[in-house]
Amino acid sequence: MNNDSMKIPQATAKRLPLYYRFIQNLHSSGKQRVSSAELSEAVKVDSATIRRDFSYFGALGKKGYGYNVSYLLSFFRKTLDQDEVTNVALIGVGNLGTAFLNYNFLKNNNTKIQVAFDVEESKVGKKIGDVPIYHMDDLEKTLADLQVPVAILTIPQAAAQPITDRLVGADIKGILNFTPARLNVPPDIRVHHIDLAIELQSLVYFLKNYPDESVEK
Ligand code: ATP
CATH class of the missing domain: 3.40.50.720 (NAD(P)-binding Rossmann-like Domain)
Incomplete structure (x- = not known):
């Protein structure tokens, strides 16, 4: 992971690959936004934890809108250094x-x-x-x-x-x-x-x- 992610708590960091996989699926199915409740149901992490995790990297969802899928995808790709094997x-x-x-x-x-x-x-x-x-x-x-x-x-x-x-x-x-x-x-x-x-x-x-x-x- 790159240096920007150093401040993220370890428990949050461990969940990033899980979020990334699900966000990738959403993106390839053409979905543009996702709520923390939907994410919670899919990755089996409670929605309060998801909101707290996402707040660490500045992805603040809007009430009634949720999170922007493209933004999340580019964040995860960068943070997890997906371009580098x-x-x-x-x-x-x-x-x-x-x-x-x-x-x-x-x-x-x-x-x-x-x-x-x-x-x-x-x-x-x-x-x-x-x-x-x-x-x-x-x-x-x-x-x-x-x-x-x-x-x-x-x-x-x-x-x-x-x-x-x-x-x-x-x-x-x-x-x-x-x-x-x-x-x-x-x-x-x-x-x-x-x-x-x-x-x-x-x-x-x-x-x-x-x-x-x-x-x-
Ligand atoms: P297998 O049926 O091939 O024996 P296994 O998973 O039941 O597999 P293990 O005894 O757990 O067998 O060994 C796993 C592998 O580790 C085996 O291929 C074995 O040759 C190898 N192995 C054993 N000791 C070492 C060692 N010191 N360094 C590297 N590999 C080793």
């Missing part, structure tokens, strides 16, 4: 990693998995989609050549911290961690953790214990 490396080409390599992130996003790494000789040297798989021995050299700021971890838990240490040494700035491991990183490295097993367990817990409340958290 960010290179991503994927570490661990197992079941989950392979699914990510086959998924076209560019469809809705400005990121592209450029390169993948694994230790398994049978996988090294192959391509999945158009993404080449390199051996972990070549991690540092390859990342330096390609200028990759973000890595996705889809390796076994035990390998997560040692590989993270190598990624930090290789100048990676952000890690999307799909392993159950909690990672230690220096303060200037950002880690987002997605533990699919925990998310599923938590969903099942909520279904059992709060069956009548469908509010998305």
Whole structure:
């Protein structure tokens, strides 16, 4: 994100890609304005939160009019740097990693998995989609050549911290961690953790214990 967005609270910043995707859909369907109630219904964020989020970037809707879709679209595109593609490396080409390599992130996003790494000789040297798989021995050299700021971890838990240490040494700035491991990183490295097993367990817990409340958290 560019510097103008630095003052936006982190919780708001995390919702920007969600808003952006929906605004893109509205724009391509020819809609010119949208109310916070409509946005709220579509993205499942309450309308007070949407109004507060939008107030941070000066998109003040008018009562009875809503927000101007073109204005919102250009704001989001600029803020999320949509014109610039960010290179991503994927570490661990197992079941989950392979699914990510086959998924076209560019469809809705400005990121592209450029390169993948694994230790398994049978996988090294192959391509999945158009993404080449390199051996972990070549991690540092390859990342330096390609200028990759973000890595996705889809390796076994035990390998997560040692590989993270190598990624930090290789100048990676952000890690999307799909392993159950909690990672230690220096303060200037950002880690987002997605533990699919925990998310599923938590969903099942909520279904059992709060069956009548469908509010998305
Ligand atoms: P698979 O069915 O291919 O084994 P999986 O997702 O069930 O997939 P995992 O044991 O989670 O298997 O491993 C995921 C991938 O990470 C595998 O392709 C494995 O070869 C790779 N891997 C394991 N250790 C490392 C490591 N130290 N560095 C990089 N990749 C690794």
